[in-house]
Amino acid sequence: MAVHFNQVAIVGVGLIGGSLGMGLKRCGLAGSVVGIGRRVENLQTAVRMGAIDRYVAAATEGVRGADLVVLATPVDTYERHLKEWGASLKPGAIVSDVGSVKGPLVAQAEGLVGERARFVGAHPIAGREKSGVAAGSPELFRGARCILTPTPQTDPQALQKIREMWEAIGATVCTMDPELHDRVLGAVSHLPHVAAFTLINALTDIRERSVPELDLLAYAGGGLRDTTRIAASSPEMWRDICLWNRTNLVAMIEAYEDRLRHLKGLIASGDGVGIEKELERAKQVREKLN
């Protein structure tokens, strides 16, 4: 029989939390979905869009009776949330999340839910540069990868239910150690975001210094648009990701700096053969990424 939760609480009904709610309801995986959030207007939109059935401001009330509680807020808030309503959880409830960083957060969450409930770390790789439930869609996770990060403490039944839930709304699920998750995502997601944010900020600096009279970005083509699309992502969320994956990310930025310095040296010295080799190396790898 397909996985089913009588009552689901989603803490943070934004793009990801809201889209999960829509997916759960659309696929009949939840009897009812309650949203917990700060902004009433956003929660009303979530009801209108079919992401949640109702909402409450008091999280302790919202999680009471829920079989599944999903944390879909910036990762830095997990501790505060779990301390606030952990004791109100129904015994045996599953607590999961959708956060982009795992590592120490998983052990932290496991500690905070204690014996009362069962934590399963999850990360659907399906972000967008838009925030808020209004940008959400029940199809957001279709074809996306979802990484679950079990530990020796993870309850196998809870893990299986979370796996089936994500598969039912269209994701391809894999499992990974929380530490490995952060190295992998640091490389394929966090570093590209840092590069995109930096590129836009560098262009602002260059404009101010070099062509202050021009609306520089008016001359942008599709290349710049694509390269920097993710620089419009939520600063609050990405601040937390940078902080929580700090050690991996700093090392990866340094690997990036090394490569950039190398290419800059080739350009500065006019080494055409070296430049072409460097670009060809990138092209061959990039072409494998469809």
Add this chain to the structure above:
Amino acid sequence: MAVHFNQVAIVGVGLIGGSLGMGLKRCGLAGSVVGIGRRVENLQTAVRMGAIDRYVAAATEGVRGADLVVLATPVDTYERHLKEWGASLKPGAIVSDVGSVKGPLVAQAEGLVGERARFVGAHPIAGREKSGVAAGSPELFRGARCILTPTPQTDPQALQKIREMWEAIGATVCTMDPELHDRVLGAVSHLPHVAAFTLINALTDIRERSVPELDLLAYAGGGLRDTTRIAASSPEMWRDICLWNRTNLVAMIEAYEDRLRHLKGLIASGDGVGIEKELERAKQVREKLN
């Protein structure tokens, strides 16, 4: 009356040269279009796609009698080309180009066409990561910007004809000093390409060092895909752009390095307020770029 050329020669029938040919023929701007290139298979595709009417291998023969000759080869080849067939040009012919770098190339081309013909530098901002005429389209330039780079030597009538030609095939034309062009494009195009090539190469390094057992790119989301799309661009073409815009590009890479070092420092020291400010600055600028 609309601009019209009895005979046009396109030197290098790739993505841009081929799409220009398709646009000229579709809009009835050319009596006949002859393609000049190295690869017969590509030239046959160009005929089949309606980019050119016929092709020749000998450029001297191809440019003879042409009212307009468009250089659509990597910029490093301009000198060789103009020396090869400059003396075969019809007196008064217009020579133009589609290159992504201008600066010293414009003076070079003006010198090489001499009194015999009239050079007008042009750069339609409409690249793609795909190369070859097969990826071309007569609609490629619709809505795109095309920068013309006249100098005091430029013939006003030739400039006007080239402007009307690009407008007729859908581009929005502006003019700019060749040196300013290279600063602007260095910022909005060349630097983003360097960042994208570097990101892919850094990920290869990170994978080899940190997770050699994993197919790292299998975990990529839309963010990495977009950020690195242009890293599949032609290494040969981008080698030449890097070399010809070397001085601007190195200075811009340094501006980028400064910003990256700043953000890395904020992350390393765990300065959440500073990180968020940096990301917010990027987001606000990026959101203006539609």
